[in-house]
Amino acid sequence: MSEKILNKDKWSDFVSNVASSKQVWTMTGDDTVTFTPCAEAEEAPGKVLNATVPPKNVVFPQTETLFRFMFGQLEAELPEEAQEAVVLGLRPCDARAMNIVDDLFSWDEEDTYYQDKRQKTTLVGLACNEPGINCFCTSLEGSPASTEGLDVIMADLGEKYYLQAITDKGDKLLADVSGQLEDASDNDKKAFQELAEAAEGKIKRGIDASGIPEGLPNLWEHELWQKVSEACLGCGACTYLCPTCHCFDIQDELEGFKGRRCRMWDSCMYGEYTLHASGHNPRPTRRERTRNRINHKYNYYVEKFDKIACVGCGRCINQCPVNIDILNILSKVKEAL
Amino acid sequence: MSDKFEPNIVAFLCNWCSYAGADLAGTSRIQYPYNIKVIRVMCTGRVNPLYILNALQQGADGVLVSGCHPGDCHYMEGNMFARRRLGLMKDLMEFVGVDPRRFQMSWVSASEPNKWKEVVEKLVEETRELGPFEQFQRNMINW
Amino acid sequence: MIDLDKLRNTAAETVSRDDVKHLVGWKKGTFGYRVAPCVIENAEEAESLVFSPLCAANLATYITLPEKLPVPKGEQPDDRKTALMVKGCDSRAVVQMLVEQGIDRDQVVIIGCSCQGVVDLQKVEEKFPEPLDTVEAEWKEDKIVFKLPDGEEEVARDEVLADNCLICRYPNPVIADVSLGSEVEPAKDGEDSSVKEIEDLSLDDRWEFWEKEFSNCIRCYSCRNVCPMCYCDDCVMDRLNPAWIYRSVNYSENTVFNLSRAFHLVGRCVDCGECERVCPMGLPLGKLNRKLAREVREKYEYEPGLDPEEKPFQASYRPDDQEDFIL
Numbered sequence: 001m002s003e004k005i006l007n008k009d010k011w012s013d014f015v016s017n018v019a020s021s022k023q024v025w026t027m028t029g030d031d032t033v034t035f036t037p038c039a040e041a042e043e044a045p046g047k048v049l050n051a052t053v054p055p056k057n058v059v060f061p062q063t064e065t066l067f068r069f070m071f072g073q074l075e076a077e078l079p080e081e082a083q084e085a086v087v088l089g090l091r092p093c094d095a096r097a098m099n100i101v102d103d104l105f106s107w108d109e110e111d112t113y114y115q116d117k118r119q120k121t122t123l124v125g126l127a128c129n130e131p132g133i134n135c136f137c138t139s140l141e142g143s144p145a146s147t148e149g150l151d152v153i154m155a156d157l158g159e160k161y162y163l164q165a166i167t168d169k170g171d172k173l174l175a176d177v178s179g180q181l182e183d184a185s186d187n188d189k190k191a192f193q194e195l196a197e198a199a200e201g202k203i204k205r206g207i208d209a210s211g212i213p214e215g216l217p218n219l220w221e222h223e224l225w226q227k228v229s230e231a232c233l234g235c236g237a238c239t240y241l242c243p244t245c246h247c248f249d250i251q252d253e254l255e256g257f258k259g260r261r262c263r264m265w266d267s268c269m270y271g272e273y274t275l276h277a278s279g280h281n282p283r284p285t286r287r288e289r290t291r292n293r294i295n296h297k298y299n300y301y302v303e304k305f306d307k308i309a310c311v312g313c314g315r316c317i318n319q320c321p322v323n324i325d326i327l328n329i330l331s332k333v334k335e336a337l
Numbered sequence: 338m339s340d341k342f343e344p345n346i347v348a349f350l351c352n353w354c355s356y357a358g359a360d361l362a363g364t365s366r367i368q369y370p371y372n373i374k375v376i377r378v379m380c381t382g383r384v385n386p387l388y389i390l391n392a393l394q395q396g397a398d399g400v401l402v403s404g405c406h407p408g409d410c411h412y413m414e415g416n417m418f419a420r421r422r423l424g425l426m427k428d429l430m431e432f433v434g435v436d437p438r439r440f441q442m443s444w445v446s447a448s449e450p451n452k453w454k455e456v457v458e459k460l461v462e463e464t465r466e467l468g469p470f471e472q473f474q475r476n477m478i479n480w
Numbered sequence: 481m482i483d484l485d486k487l488r489n490t491a492a493e494t495v496s497r498d499d500v501k502h503l504v505g506w507k508k509g510t511f512g513y514r515v516a517p518c519v520i521e522n523a524e525e526a527e528s529l530v531f532s533p534l535c536a537a538n539l540a541t542y543i544t545l546p547e548k549l550p551v552p553k554g555e556q557p558d559d560r561k562t563a564l565m566v567k568g569c570d571s572r573a574v575v576q577m578l579v580e581q582g583i584d585r586d587q588v589v590i591i592g593c594s595c596q597g598v599v600d601l602q603k604v605e606e607k608f609p610e611p612l613d614t615v616e617a618e619w620k621e622d623k624i625v626f627k628l629p630d631g632e633e634e635v636a637r638d639e640v641l642a643d644n645c646l647i648c649r650y651p652n653p654v655i656a657d658v659s660l661g662s663e664v665e666p667a668k669d670g671e672d673s674s675v676k677e678i679e680d681l682s683l684d685d686r687w688e689f690w691e692k693e694f695s696n697c698i699r700c701y702s703c704r705n706v707c708p709m710c711y712c713d714d715c716v717m718d719r720l721n722p723a724w725i726y727r728s729v730n731y732s733e734n735t736v737f738n739l740s741r742a743f744h745l746v747g748r749c750v751d752c753g754e755c756e757r758v759c760p761m762g763l764p765l766g767k768l769n770r771k772l773a774r775e776v777r778e779k780y781e782y783e784p785g786l787d788p789e790e791k792p793f794q795a796s797y798r799p800d801d802q803e804d805f806i807l
Contacts, residue, residue, distance in 0.1 A: 387740050389723060417801065421797050422746075422794055424773060428775050432681075433768075434684065434687025434688070443807035
């Protein structure tokens with residue numbers, strides 16, 4: 001697999017080069033950083049640790065049309081096929097998250113909307129040199145330089161980036177846009193490995209997740225769920241910002257005689273998520289919903305797909321307005337086991 | 338037929354005064370522009386300010402709410418509440434950048450068909466000048 | 481300044497009362513500058529309560545937040561009181577709930593804490609990046625002192641206070657069963673200059689600004705859920721039959737959502753600043769609410785959350801209300 005170097009001052013040329021044949025998504029924004037499609041980029045990535053909203057938007061848009069219809073017509077119109085896309089500069093945790101969510105979108109039935117986009121997306125990740133205070137990817141089989149799920153991994157070596165292709169798709173991308181790239185030397189590869197090791201050591205928080213998936217079913221009626229959910233507002237910020245959360249709602253929308261069926265992100269922390277038409281709600285309070293969220297990520301998902309549906313990106317911890325801390329909850333779970 | 342832009346105006350008229358006034362304009366054969374689409378409500382106090390936003394979102398270019406003069410409300414005080422609430426909705430919309438001429442209120446009593454004609458003509462002309470409403474109209478966005 | 485021991489003793493006494501179910505206060509968070517709302521049920525837990533410039537959360541939401549489940553046959557519902565620690569703005573939220581008869585006065589025991597303003601974490605992080613270890617902070621005249629892992633740092637209050645705290649006119653609780661802390665002077669200038677900045681723009685520029693902001697909204701509903709005045713069991717924005725707004729996320733639905741919420745808060749918003757603080761996308765929601773609050777103050781001389789006996793703003797009128805905009 002090829003290994004290349006890209007000088008930072010050639011970054012915007014590189015992006016324009018890639019953008020000439022594919023849609024490019026990078027982190028943009030000053031106050032709030034998100035992944036958006038952009039035709040050209042000025043600043044080289046690496047300054048911001050991570051985008052507030054994860055790049056799951058690329059393969060699983062917040063609002064997505066399933067089909068369009070018009071009164072009087074028998075055939076529904078399917079949306080256009082996805083474009084070829086490249087996500088530049090996502091962090092390894094977000095790429096691992098996409099791998100985890102892939103299993104769900106090919107379970108039972110293939111979710112063609114998701115799969116179409118996923119197969120046409122190339123992920124170029126940027127290894128973390130300075131993990132955030134709430135990152136804990138190493139506790140969940142990840143690492144600041146993990147290559148799982150990525151097609152190419154980039155490392156910030158100061159004045160230049162080191163790029164290494166991981167998959168054939170990544171190799172092809174580097175070959176197609178070779179204009180700004182130079183070959184990497186052994187020293188560059190060594191520098192990358194040193195940075196990766198150093199970054200792993202900088203991760204301060206974590207949890208020993210062994211035993212949690214097996215032990216959670218026994219804690220169903222434990223009093224800890226009441227304690228950890230008492231401050232929860234049921235706001236949904238944690239689910240929308242989580243790279244592995246994937247729940248969605250399907251609605252029909254009408255405009256005059258035209259309409260569409262679309263799906264949009266939903267959150268299990270909302271009260272109405274499990275509200276039945278009869279008025280009964282099997283998860284009536286925040287205690288049940290918090291218990292469900294932890295169980296879904298650390299128990300049910302493991303049962304079905306053998307993976308913990310959490311990558312340790314720390315966004316939920318950073319953004320929760322009332323400091324509900326998943327590491328705190330997990331340590332209480334471990335205590336109770 | 339001219340190619341002039343014909344605005345779509347939704348009007349919430351109170352049953353007892355403005356609707357009767359508009360009706361009287363009709364029976365008196367007073368010609369007024371046909372751009373106006375009337376929704377009869379029992380009292381302007383019943384008009385939820387969110388209707389204004391919803392109407393604009395669904396394709397209206399202008400909204401009118403018309404009721405009884407203060408003191409003459411069939412339900413005593415409905416129009417007084419409307420005056421407060423809708424006045425503030427107008428301020429809010431103006432703050433966000435929606436031209437205040439798109440949402441107007443008027444007092445038209447059951448015996449004022451000429452005033453009705455004037456109000457409608459004024460509104461239609463102003464909205465025609467402003468052009469179609471495209472600020473937050475639903476328009477198959479990202480369909 | 482608040483004497484923490486007195487606060488903890490008062491809390492311990494209050495929560496030990498027979499007629500009080502639990503007390504909602506603030507405790508140290510799990511990292512950095514965070515402070516978490518907590519519910520304590522006995523006097524021992526009262527030792528963990530804190531009150532500092534980091535206590536931004538408005539605890540008045542927690543009166544109406546707990547879901548009321550049906551009571552099993554034969555059992556009595558638990559109608560003991562909720563004790564609550566409030567700052568100035570939070571106490572106004574409680575009063576506003578009383579005005580609207582959303583709660584009863586004898587449902588709550590209010591412990592009022594005079595507040596010199598809470599900090600805006602974004603402003604603090606620009607000066608001192610958030611460390612992993614928890615940080616304590618305290619007010620010190622016109623400065624705020626942060627006890628960081630590397631040592632103490634002092635910063636001028638005006639540089640790190642939240643925007644709404646800089647113009648706070650009610651730093652002392654307006655209603656309380658117990659009052660703690662010495663009285664604090666309200667801000668000299670109670671007007672938000674950023675509202676005037678937007679008013680000075682042309683209509684097109686204003687829409688350009690707001691369209692960009694509303695396009696960023698991800699409709700997570702954090703603002704609505706954190707707001708103490710948004711306590712409807714069945715929010716109109718969630719209804720699907722009729723659907724006021726569609727659940728899809730685009731600038732049209734987002735605009736109507738945010739404008740509707742701002743409108744529902746007319747004459748009710750107590751400017752606690754929570755909506756702005758919790759928004760993950762940084763929408764300037766405070767500007768919308770403060771603009772309407774100013775209109776209500778100037779045109780109708782009404783200020784929400786001061787007198788529990790008053791009638792709600794949107795359900796009252798004066799015969800001489802302005803009507804210069806009416807044809």
